[in-house]
Amino acid sequence: MKIQHSAFRGELPILDARLLPENNAQQARNVYLKRGTLKPERAPLNIESLSSVVNPSTLYRYPSGNDGQGFWLTWGMGRNVNVVKSPLANDDFSRVYWTGDGPPKMGGISDITSGTPPYPGSSYRLGIPLPNSGPNASAPSNRAPAGERPTTMLETSYVVTLVSRFGEEGAPSAPSNIIERWDMVSGAPAGGEVQLALPSVPSGSHDIVTKRIYRAESSGVYQYVADVSAATSQYSDSITSAQLGRSLPSVEWDMPDARLQGLTALPGGILAGFFDNTLCLSEAYLPHAWPVAYQLAFKDNIVAIGATSSGLIVATQGQPYLVSGSSPEAMSPMQLDVDQPCLSARSLVDMGEYIIYAGHDGLVAAGGRDARVVTAEVFTREQWQALNPSSMHAYRYDGRYLAFYEGGCMVFTPGEGVEFLDINASGGYYDIAAGTLYLIQGSTISAWGQGDAMTFTWRSRLHEAAPGSAGFSCGKVIASNYPVRLIIWADGNQVMDAEIVSPSMFRLPPGYTLCRDWELEIQGTNEVQSMQIATSPSELV
Structure with a gap:
């Protein structure tokens, strides 16, 4: 035997x-x-100190600058921050966007790496605000008397948008009063121009550099007139009708809600986030523009979201959903048939074709039209609850799901069972470019699997x-x-x-x-x- x-x-x-x-x-x-x-x-290897960050909890490797080595962005005090890179190809500003640190924020390399660590050094509020009011239109003092004015006069109205240093344009102001104007062509009587008192720029961290003026004539479509500096308060419009530019593109380009969290990148240059029970989507390749018309409401509050190859999984305090569509305005939700709320936002991990998150009865895998408890044959409910799943934060590494909980680390490989590791961490970040999982351990950053054999x-x-x-x-x-x-x-x-x-x-x-x-x-x-x-x-x- x-x-x-x-x-x-x-x-x-x-x-x-x-x-x-x-x-x-x-x-x-x-x-x-x-x-x-x-x-x-192998134990994690300490590679960098975080002694200047109080209770570090979120880590992100900013990939630009520093001779190709990038910089660490860190947040403390238990904040769960979600960071995404700019969806724009060859972004000259090397922008990143994040939520979980107050209102949603963004910054380019000069902002993020300003000053001394910890970074980000500075940032701007994501989105472009409305001007403080609409413009006010008035006739010039030399306008010809009523009887001498041409029959080609047009009733016009104006709006103003604000534009940031990054070229991001916001939604238009309220329209001005309606006023008559005519083109100042050869032989036209004097005074066809319009004098505009431009609205002021609202206070706040927005880096607004330009006011952009649009005019609507008989067609009712607002068309481009001119750009002026943000400090300009007066403008004389002598642009002819034939010289008007493109139509106003930003009618619905709202700022994201200040409560937005869970920022996630989707294919096609779309960003997604949520607040309360509301899912929000940005315009494609316009991460500053979040039309209210693209919002979707769910019956339960949203806990976390994750992108998969089949669409966006929305994990709630009730059942999860799959949200899919070809464009942000065409997204639709489908409820998945599993009664498992997400207990920890930080437990949700993109595993490729599906996501995994911590539910009441175990780890839940959701992808496509299917969702199920994938640890149903591994743990009883009591054994699972003993791991305190509401405390879990997790990462995908080496094809495995690594979940840290109060007391250690659990490694789950579907179909293979689980292993437990004597490794603790308060946060982490998987750097896909380096192929390395980095952990926050106390006041240090550690690289997974690069220390001594355990x-x-x-x-x-x-x-x-x-x-x-x-x-x-x-x-x-x-x-x-x-x-x-x-x-x-x-x-x-x-x-x-x-x-x-x-x-x-x-x-x-x-x-x-x-x-x-x-x-x-x-x-x-x-x-x-x-x-x-x-x-x-x-x-x-």
Whole structure:
């Protein structure tokens, strides 16, 4: 008779130790199992101090500047900040946008890296505000008397928009009063121009540099007249009808709601966010413009959102939804059939074709038209709740779902079970360009898997043998290097606790032939390929 393990897998806590599949573990801690071997996970390596940030909680690697090394952006005091890069190709300003730190914000490289760390050094409120009022139109003092005015006079109205240093244009002001004007062409009577008193720029962090003037004539469409500096208060409009430019594009380009959070990038240059029970979408490739007409309301408050290849998953305090469509104005929601609210916004992770988040009964995977609890065969509800899922923050790394909770880290690979790691973190960021997961540990930034090998523990299922048939007398452990520690139990009593120093056969102590229940545990920092015990040397391989 022989007990052998050579294709190691993780824990399935829901099952009794006797009923576990052959190579699943009662305990799998600090071990990397994707190779099928027992390979120790490596501890995170401290790479940078965050001593100047109070209670750091969110991390983002700003990819521009610093000779290609970029800069760390950090936020503290428990804030959950979501950061996205500009959706514009070759953005000259290297802009990023974020929510979770007061009203939604943005900045270019000169703003973000101003001053000394911690960064961002400065920022602007996302979106362009309305002018404080509409413009006021009046006739010039030299206007010809009523009887001398041309029959080609037109009734006109004006609006003003504001434009930032980044070229972002806001929604138009209220329209001016209606006034008559005519083109000052050859032979026209004097005074066809219109004098405009321009509205002032509202206070706030907006970096407004330009006022843009539009005029509507008989067609009722506002068309471009001129750009003037933000400080300009008066303008004389002598632009002819033929010289008018493009139509006003920004009629519905509202500022995002000040409560916006959960900022997420979607394909096609669209940004998404939410507040309360309302999902918000930006204009495509215009991250400052968030039309109210694009908002969608749900029956429950939104907790988190995540983009997948099939659309946007909206996780709420009730059931999740899939929101999909070809453009922001054509998005529609579909409720997914799983009664699992999202317990932690920071637990929601984009896994590619689906997202995973922490629900009441376990981890919920949602993608396409399907959603289900993917850990239903791993944890009971009580076992899952003991991990305090509402405290979880999670990341996708190496095809696995890494969730940090109060007390450690859980690694879930669909179909493989779970492992637990003695690693704590208050936040993290996966840098896809570097292929590295960075963690916030205390007041430092650490790189996942770049430190020393951790001491792992892997304990087998409970093997049941008929009394009298389990006269195990010898064993063998195959490892890349030695020593490794092997512990053997029989009927709950420790049979052996030894340092195995070579691949050679070793002997077990006698006296346990009548024992029924056998368990093997191995610990160490060296990779192990297999372990086995047998009743005779001829059975060992």
